Amino acid sequence: GAVVSQHPSRVICKSGTSVKIECRSLDFQATTMFWYRQFPKQSLMLMATSNEGSKATYEQGVEKDKFLINHASLTLSTLTVTSAHPEDSSFYICSAAGSQDRVSYEQYFGPGTRLTVT
Amino acid sequence: GQNIDQPTEMTATEGAIVQINCTYQTSGFNGLFWYQQHAGEAPTFLSYNVLDGLEEKGRFSSFLSRSKGYSYLLLKELQMKDSASYLCAPLDSNYQLIWGAGTKLIIKP
Numbered sequence: 001g002a003v004v005s006q007h008p009s010r011v012i013c014k015s016g017t018s019v020k021i022e023c024r025s026l027d028f029q030a031t032t033m034f035w036y037r038q039f040p041k042q043s044l045m046l047m048a049t050s051n052e053g054s055k056a057t058y059e060q061g062v063e064k065d066k067f068l069i070n071h072a073s074l075t076l077s078t079l080t081v082t083s084a085h086p087e088d089s090s091f092y093i094c095s096a097a098g099s100q101d102r103v104s105y106e107q108y109f110g111p112g113t114r115l116t117v118t
Numbered sequence: 119g120q121n122i123d124q125p126t127e128m129t130a131t132e133g134a135i136v137q138i139n140c141t142y143q144t145s146g147f148n149g150l151f152w153y154q155q156h157a158g159e160a161p162t163f164l165s166y167n168v169l170d171g172l173e174e175k176g177r178f179s180s181f182l183s184r185s186k187g188y189s190y191l192l193l194k195e196l197q198m199k200d201s202a203s204y205l206c207a208p209l210d211s212n213y214q215l216i217w218g219a220g221t222k223l224i225i226k227p
Contacts, residue, residue: 043219044161044205093160106151107215109160 004025004096006110013084013117021079021113023094029074034107035067038091050077060102084117091115120144123208123220129224130196138191138204139219146211152180152191154203155220161205163189193223201225 005025013019015114023033025076047113048064050056050071060065068080076097081088094105121143127138131135136215140152149168152198167173169190191204210216212221 041219044217046214046217049214076189091158095160106163107164109162112158112160 002098002106002108004030004094004108004110006094008113009111010114011116013115015085015117016083018080018082019084019115021092021094021115022079023079023096023110024076025075025096025098025108028096028098028108030077030098032097033071033075034095034097035077035079036093036095038093038112039069044093047079062110073103075109081115084115085115089117120210122206122208123218124204124218124221126127126219127222127224129226130193132196132198132225132227134196135192135194136196136223137159138193138223139208140189140191140206140218142187142206142216142218144187144208144216146207147184148211148213149190149217150180150189150206151207152178153207155203155205159204165203178219193194196225198225198227 007022015048030061035052038044045057047062047092048056048058052068052071053072056069071077091112092113093108097107123141151166152164154164155161165180172181177194182189203222205220207215207217
C-alpha cells in the first residue's frame with residue numbers, strides 16, 4: 001500500500017513554456033502533499049507544502065507565481081512550472097502523507113520527474 | 119538554526135557491516151526518519167525512530183539518542199544493491215522533515 005505516482009517521469013520543454021507535473025496517491029487519501037526539488041548531488045529541497053482544498057505554503061525563496069501548486073483533491077496535487085528557464089531544470093519529487101498512516105508523518109514519495117528546459 | 123551532519127561518502131565491502139552516523143539540531147523534535155535513495159530515483163522509507171533505542175528491521179537497524187541529537191543506521195550483510203545514498207531526516211516541531219545531503223554508500227565486491 002501507500003503508492004504515489006508522478007507523471008510525467010521525464011519532460012523536455014523549451015524556455016518560456018509551462019510544464020505541469022501531476023502527483024497522485026493511488027491507494028490512500030493524502031491530507032498533505034509536499035513538492036521537492038533536487039539538483040545533482042544535493043539534498044532534497046522542500047519547495048512547498050499543500051493541504052487539500054487550501055493554498056500551498058511556499059518555502060522562503062520559492063516563487064509562488066512561478067511554481068503553481070494545486071491540491072484539488074485528497075489524491076491529486078499538481079505543480080506547474082510557468083515560463084520555465086534552463087535553471088529550472090531539476091529533479092522534482094512529490095510526496096504524500098495521510099492521517100491513516102501507520103507512521104503518521106511518514107512521507108511516501110513519488111518516483112520523481114526529471115525536467116530539462118532547453 | 120537547523121542542521122544535519124552525516125558523512126558525505128562511505129565505502130564498505132559486500133557481506134560486511136556498516137554504520138552511518140547522523141547528528142542533528144532542530145527546532146523541536148518529533149522523531150527521525152531514515153530514507154534510502156538510489157541515484158536518479160526518489161527516496162524510499164527505511165525506518166522511523168521516535169523513542170530512544172534500537173529498532174531492528176531485517177538487515178537494517180536504526181538507533182536514536184534524543185539527548186545527544188544522534189542517530190545511526192546499521193546495515194548488515196551488505197549487498198551490492200545497498201549502494202545508494204542514505205538520508206537522515208528529523209521531524210521538527212512543525213512536523214516538517216529536515217533533510218541533509220545524505221551519505222553516499224559505495225559497496226565493493
